[in-house]
Amino acid sequence: MLDSLYIRNFRCFEDLQVESLGRVNLVVGKNNTGKSTLLESVLLLASAGANQVIHEILNKRGDLLLDKQTPNLFFNGDIPISHSNRLEISDSESKNSLIITLINQNNNENRLPMALPKTGIIPKFTLNPKLSILAFRDGQYDINPIPNQSCTTQLLNENDLAKIWDQVFLNIDDSILKEALGLIEPSIMNIAFIPSPQNNASRMAVVKLQNISKAVPIRSLGDGMIRLLQIFLHATQAVNGFLLLDEFENGLHYSIQQKVWDKLFKVAEELNIQVFATTHSMDTIRSFCRVAKADKDIEGKLITLARSVGTSDQGKIFASVYNENDLEWIINSGMEIR
Amino acid sequence: MPGQHILLVEGQDDREFFQHLLCRLEFDIQVEPETPRNFCQTASDGVDVLRTRALPLALNRIRSGDIACLGIVIDADSQTLGYGFEKRRTQYLEPLAREGYNTENPATNTDTLGEIFSHPDNLAPIGLWIMPDHRQDGALEDLLLHSITTAQQQALLNQADADLTLLKQHDLRLFKDKHLSKARLSTLLSWQEKPGISAGKAYRAGIFPVTTHELTSFHNWLTKLFTATQA
Numbered sequence: 001m002l003d004s005l006y007i008r009n010f011r012c013f014e015d016l017q018v019e020s021l022g023r024v025n026l027v028v029g030k031n032n033t034g035k036s037t038l039l040e041s042v043l044l045l046a047s048a049g050a051n052q053v054i055h056e057i058l059n060k061r062g063d064l065l066l067d068k069q070t071p072n073l074f075f076n077g078d079i080p081i082s083h084s085n086r087l088e089i090s091d092s093e094s095k096n097s098l099i100i101t102l103i104n105q106n107n108n109e110n111r112l113p114m115a116l117p118k119t120g121i122i123p124k125f126t127l128n129p130k131l132s133i134l135a136f137r138d139g140q141y142d143i144n145p146i147p148n149q150s151c152t153t154q155l156l157n158e159n160d161l162a163k164i165w166d167q168v169f170l171n172i173d174d175s176i177l178k179e180a181l182g183l184i185e186p187s188i189m190n191i192a193f194i195p196s197p198q199n200n201a202s203r204m205a206v207v208k209l210q211n212i213s214k215a216v217p218i219r220s221l222g223d224g225m226i227r228l229l230q231i232f233l234h235a236t237q238a239v240n241g242f243l244l245l246d247e248f249e250n251g252l253h254y255s256i257q258q259k260v261w262d263k264l265f266k267v268a269e270e271l272n273i274q275v276f277a278t279t280h281s282m283d284t285i286r287s288f289c290r291v292a293k294a295d296k297d298i299e300g301k302l303i304t305l306a307r308s309v310g311t312s313d314q315g316k317i318f319a320s321v322y323n324e325n326d327l328e329w330i331i332n333s334g335m336e337i338r
Numbered sequence: 339m340p341g342q343h344i345l346l347v348e349g350q351d352d353r354e355f356f357q358h359l360l361c362r363l364e365f366d367i368q369v370e371p372e373t374p375r376n377f378c379q380t381a382s383d384g385v386d387v388l389r390t391r392a393l394p395l396a397l398n399r400i401r402s403g404d405i406a407c408l409g410i411v412i413d414a415d416s417q418t419l420g421y422g423f424e425k426r427r428t429q430y431l432e433p434l435a436r437e438g439y440n441t442e443n444p445a446t447n448t449d450t451l452g453e454i455f456s457h458p459d460n461l462a463p464i465g466l467w468i469m470p471d472h473r474q475d476g477a478l479e480d481l482l483l484h485s486i487t488t489a490q491q492q493a494l495l496n497q498a499d500a501d502l503t504l505l506k507q508h509d510l511r512l513f514k515d516k517h518l519s520k521a522r523l524s525t526l527l528s529w530q531e532k533p534g535i536s537a538g539k540a541y542r543a544g545i546f547p548v549t550t551h552e553l554t555s556f557h558n559w560l561t562k563l564f565t566a567t568q569a
Contacts, residue, residue, distance in 0.1 A: 306402030310459035320398045329391045333371030336404065337395070 001274045002091040007041045009075045009087045011057075018319045021091075022299035023268050024261075024275040026248070026288045028338050029305035034317050035278040038305065039150070039244040042276055045089040045098045046148035046242050049135025073100075100135045147241025149234035153250055155226045158219070162193040162203040164233045172236045176267055180232040181207065183259045184224050191218070191229075205229065227251035228260065235264070238273045245277035254283035261291040265298045282338065289331050292324040302327050304337065341399075341406030341462065343367040343564050346392055348412055351537070352478055356411065358538030362548075363557065365564055367409075370396075388412065389429060397437050400462045409465040409563050415477035415516060422475040426468050434464060452559030454566075465563035471552055472559075479519040482537060483526075485546040485553050491526070498525040 005018040012034045027035045040057050047053040058073060074087055090097035135143075174191070181188045187210040193203045194215075205226075206215035218225050227250060235243050252260060268275050279285065285302065292300025302322045307315050322330065322337070330337050345360070345367050347353050356369045371392050388410075399405045410430060414423040431441045439455040451472035454465045466472075470481035486495055502521060505511045513521050528534050530545065540546065546553065 304398065306398070306404075308401050309403035310401060310457075310461055312459050318401065320394075322395075326391060326395075329387065330395055333392060335370050335392065335395055336399070 001272075002042070002045075002096060003093070004091045005038075005041070006088065006090050007038070008089075010041055010044070010089060011037045011072060011075065012317060013037060013041070014075045014316055016317055016319055018303055018321060020301065020321050021274070021303075022292075022301035022323075024265055024288075024292070024298065024300045025277070025303055026285065026300070027276060027278045027303045027305065028280070028285065030307075030338070033305040033307055035305060036246055038303075039246060039276050039278065041089045042242050043148055043150055043244055044100075045096065046146040048143045048145050049098060049100050050145060098135060147238050148244065149238040149242070150244045151231055151234045151246065153247040155223060155251055156230050158193070158205045158226075159202040161205060161226075161229055161233060164237060165193050165205075168233065168236045176236060177229065177232050180228050180260075180263055180267075181218075181225060183256060183263060184228065185209070185221055187211070223251040224253060224256060231260070231264070232267065235267050235271065235273060239271045241273060243268070243273050243275045245275065248277040248279050249281045249284045254281075254287070257284055258287035258290055261288050262295070265291055265295050265300065269298050280338065285327075285337065286331055289324070289327045293328050300324055302337070341403050343407045343409075344396065344405050345369045345409040345411065345560075346371070346388060346396060348388055352411070354536055355478065355538040355541065358542045360560075362542060363560065365560065367564055389433070393430075393433055397433070400464075406462050407465075407564055407566070408462055409467070409560065411467045411469065411478075413469045413477035414475045415469075415480075415519070423468055423473065427466070430466055434466075437461075439464060451555050452563075454559075454563050463563065463566060465559060467556065467559055471555060477519055478537070479523040481552050481556065482541075482546050483519060483523055485550040486526075487547050487550055491545060494529055495522065495526050498522055498529070501525065 001023070002021050004020050005016075007013045007016040007018075009015075012032070016034070016038075018038075027038055029035050043053055044057065054073065061072070087100040088098070089100075177191060178188055181191065185207070188207050189210055190208040191205060192208075192215070193205050196202045196204045205218040207218050207221070208215055218229065231245060248260075249257065264275060267273070279288075288300060288302070292298075301324075304320045304322070305317055306320075307317055327337075343366065345356055347356050347369055353369045353371075360367050360369065371388075393410070396405060396408055400408060412426055412430070414421065414426040434455055435441045437457075438459060438461075439457050441455055452465060452467040453472070454463050456463055469478045470476040470484065474480075483495065486492055499522065502511065502518070502525065523537065527537065527540055530540065530543075532539075535543070548554070548557065
């Protein structure tokens with residue numbers, strides 16, 4: 001679990017310090033203040049700068065389509081010209097420190113933070129024929145990822161959810177999923193993925209409800225059920241790692257959000273997951289606050305991101321962190337926190 | 339969207355008063371926090387919550403441009419506990435100085451009191467007014483009591499003072515001495531045409547004439563602070 005977060009030279013973050021983190025963290029801020037990028041930074045850190053993750057981050061915003069030579073991975077789209085301009089994501093412990101730097105395949109000596117073996121170096125990502133990216137965590141470049149799961153703003157289709165289900169259902173206690181879905185429909189007894197009657201190549205999620213003999217398609221119970229399935233299926237895959245939830249409130253009516261936070265706090269503690277979620281919704285902030293305040297054992301923190309209007313650092317993104325007591329007071333005070 | 343003009347005050351009663359005052363002055367200024375006083379007191383007294391919770395949030399909102407001008411109005415009515423004017427002022431100047439505000443040479447009005455602090459980075463100005471007159475120990479109630487000028491209201495106040503003295507003689511004064519100003523004002527307001535009228539509504543009704551030196555100084559400070567950043 002990260003105790004804080006320092007992000008340097010990554011996309012819109014020139015130099016961002018998040019001074020403390022909790023077990024469950026809710027990130028708020030106006031548009032274009034880096035909420036999703038903060039989640040991506042945790043993803044990049046956890047994956048140890050994996051090629052696939054860098055591709056996903058760049059592809060998601062169309063950066064690879066626009067400029068394959070100098071994609072927008074670094075701050076302002078600049079290519080770091082020396083190790084001092086490296087991309088860095090870390091907390092206060094060196095074992096969690098990820099450094100991404102460049103290797104010039106013709107001459108790598110002055111760009112690397114440490115001596116490397118003469119052979120066996122496999123660049124994580126190739127920018128152009130000459131420049132490649134190398135990633136290091138805790139001074140090592142050949143490192144295993146920390147478990148991580150990204151839950152995007154879009155509701156996944158059931159076929160994609162079925163693939164995740166296949167990976168986890170033999171290894172987890174599925175009571176977590178049943179209890180989560182029960183937040184909306186308490187009569188759920190079981191869940192399964194079956195071949196779709198319309199297309200045998202794809203599958204659909206069905207649930208068995210008390211006192212109803214036939215299985216019911218989960219989609220017939222509303223988008224909220226799909227969102228809950230998406231969130232908690234991803235959680236079961238993030239054991240001892242990170243769960244990243246972009247726009248928590250998507251598909252969830254405000255009246256159910258407090259129960260979902262409550263369940264998520266408990267699952268996060270039980271499975272040793274650190275959660276990072278984003279929102280634009282005051283209802284989501286309020287429900288998060290109530291749960292964080294009520295659950296004395298599990299720490300919840302609210303992180304605000306904003307751009308400075310100061311003349312010396314105009315436009316620079318900065319972070320502020322509020323604990324449960326601060327947040328409770330702010331919400332009751334009627335002062336704006338988003 | 340331009341930033342908001344915010345006046346931070348200590349509690350629900352003060353908020354109601356300043357809303358009436360700003361309405362009369364026709365200023366578009368939001369008075370915060372909305373926090374009921376009893377909620378404030380779960381953490382501490384109102385003024386400390388203002389300093390430890392509302393001010394840090396407001397400073398972050400200034401840096402993000404959400405606030406274009408900030409006024410802070412606090413009391414200095416606990417001299418016996420060591421919270422007189424000087425200590426209150428120091429308590430508030432410390433976080434402002436940490437944020438880079440120029441607290442050494444604040445802009446002061448030539449014709450009145452109060453302070454306005456600028457920031458070298460062009461961040462929003464912050465004004466500080468410590469009740470009653472940014473010089474002496476006291477509270478909002480003292481400012482209002484000093485503003486009583488009409489013969490009728492002065493006579494009522496004299497009667498209130500006599501009754502409060504009588505209560506003490508009969509050992510029936512249940513409030514602490516430091517709350518004497520609050521008791522004097524509450525008694526005066528309980529004897530108005532509408533018994534128990536709030537201080538804010540009494541202000542709107544003209545019970546505290548705005549021509550008195552004390553209120554004029556405060557108005558001037560508000561005007562200088564908030565009109566400096568009006569679009």
